[in-house]
Amino acid sequence: MATKTKSSAQRDTPKWEMVIDLDRCTGCQACVIACQAENNIPINEESAFHEHRAIQWIRIERYWEGEFPDVKARFLPLLCQQCDNAPCEPVCPVYATYHNEEGLNVQVYNRCVGTRYCGNNCPYHARLFNYWEPVWPEDLRNQLNPDVTVRTRGVMEKCTFCIQRIRRATRGGEAVEDGALQPACVQSCPTSALVFGNANDPDAKVTRLKNDERHFRVMEHLGTDPSVTYLKQVDVDG
Amino acid sequence: MNSRVVKIAIPVVGASVLLVVAFVGWFVISAWWSNPPPVLGFGEGPEQPIAFPHTVHVSDAGLDCQFCHRTVSTDEAATIPAVAQCLFCHGFDKIDGRLSTSETAQEELAKLIADLGEPQQPINWNRVYRLPDHVQFVHAPHIQQGISCSTCHGEIGEMQVVKQVRNLKMRDCVDCHRDNGAPTDCSTCHY
Numbered sequence: 001m002a003t004k005t006k007s008s009a010q011r012d013t014p015k016w017e018m019v020i021d022l023d024r025c026t027g028c029q030a031c032v033i034a035c036q037a038e039n040n041i042p043i044n045e046e047s048a049f050h051e052h053r054a055i056q057w058i059r060i061e062r063y064w065e066g067e068f069p070d071v072k073a074r075f076l077p078l079l080c081q082q083c084d085n086a087p088c089e090p091v092c093p094v095y096a097t098y099h100n101e102e103g104l105n106v107q108v109y110n111r112c113v114g115t116r117y118c119g120n121n122c123p124y125h126a127r128l129f130n131y132w133e134p135v136w137p138e139d140l141r142n143q144l145n146p147d148v149t150v151r152t153r154g155v156m157e158k159c160t161f162c163i164q165r166i167r168r169a170t171r172g173g174e175a176v177e178d179g180a181l182q183p184a185c186v187q188s189c190p191t192s193a194l195v196f197g198n199a200n201d202p203d204a205k206v207t208r209l210k211n212d213e214r215h216f217r218v219m220e221h222l223g224t225d226p227s228v229t230y231l232k233q234v235d236v237d238g
Numbered sequence: 239m240n241s242r243v244v245k246i247a248i249p250v251v252g253a254s255v256l257l258v259v260a261f262v263g264w265f266v267i268s269a270w271w272s273n274p275p276p277v278l279g280f281g282e283g284p285e286q287p288i289a290f291p292h293t294v295h296v297s298d299a300g301l302d303c304q305f306c307h308r309t310v311s312t313d314e315a316a317t318i319p320a321v322a323q324c325l326f327c328h329g330f331d332k333i334d335g336r337l338s339t340s341e342t343a344q345e346e347l348a349k350l351i352a353d354l355g356e357p358q359q360p361i362n363w364n365r366v367y368r369l370p371d372h373v374q375f376v377h378a379p380h381i382q383q384g385i386s387c388s389t390c391h392g393e394i395g396e397m398q399v400v401k402q403v404r405n406l407k408m409r410d411c412v413d414c415h416r417d418n419g420a421p422t423d424c425s426t427c428h429y
Binding site for chain 2: 098100101104106108109110111146147148149150160163164167171172
């Protein structure tokens, strides 16, 4: 390689995608906690859950399948699907949310005026509104991530695929080794159910897995074209 | 009331009101487009707990910026050197030795030592350059692309007190990014 850095125009633009293997997910919530810590998400009080105003960029949806005692628990980690045809984007009156060339659905917090149209238009309920000023206990204030903006009351927020980590890894135009760049949820998953990578790289693990025969995408019939693919063995016995 | 006094007073008052409005307008507009004009103490650098002169250290002692601002070419923040690094030259024994000659210099250096105390305390320097929290600025790519410190910070080596010389608002950043083929995607700077 002659030069180490390339100008942004010369860079091969990545397309960030995620694959979640539901056959590996145990519903342990490690991803939820990791995300909370990485992205300066305030601590949700119990009442916030009752009011459906808790902020979780990734959450575990739990389903019961069958009748007791032949019951099975199913888990589905749900985060912003970074849809390529995102319903949230065209409804923003101030262009605070848009699609960038890396396939990310970006939320510009300082541009947001808090109309909540985007959240209402999201079929995954992946967008969350700051109904309150975020507060942390005094001894947790110093653990805030300096690479992530603390969102104030009145703005929308959502999963960013840990864009701060993407920026750090790709700065200066260096190519990222497959698997070296992981969002907090992927990094913390004990069963490696979550896989993240550049889907424009034909050899990437994420590209291979998203074409696995078990693949499906949540609410694909809506035409949202999500960037998150789920894997699940269809259980013939029920 | 005496009508002649009123006749004179009205234009005088009118003119002074106009003057004040014009001054405030000029101030606001120039502060908006660039930096506040250097009147009434605006545009000056903040006073520092120790009058640290870049002139002496950069122009006279010939130190490289990166000797003190160590992580500027590798990281987000340039960082301000720890006190231990000042003591590398201004050691306790050297305080009235070869380094410091003038009386003010002695006074400031005495503060440096006194501030330390036991256990060693960092110095509470006042920020000069400060972007809002919703902007993620990174020094490293700029330095790696060969942009010199003076492009954004001016001739620091000639400043007795560091002050902000370039406004570095969003338009300023994006204009340069456009001219240099650097990314202008919102999520380059806001996330």
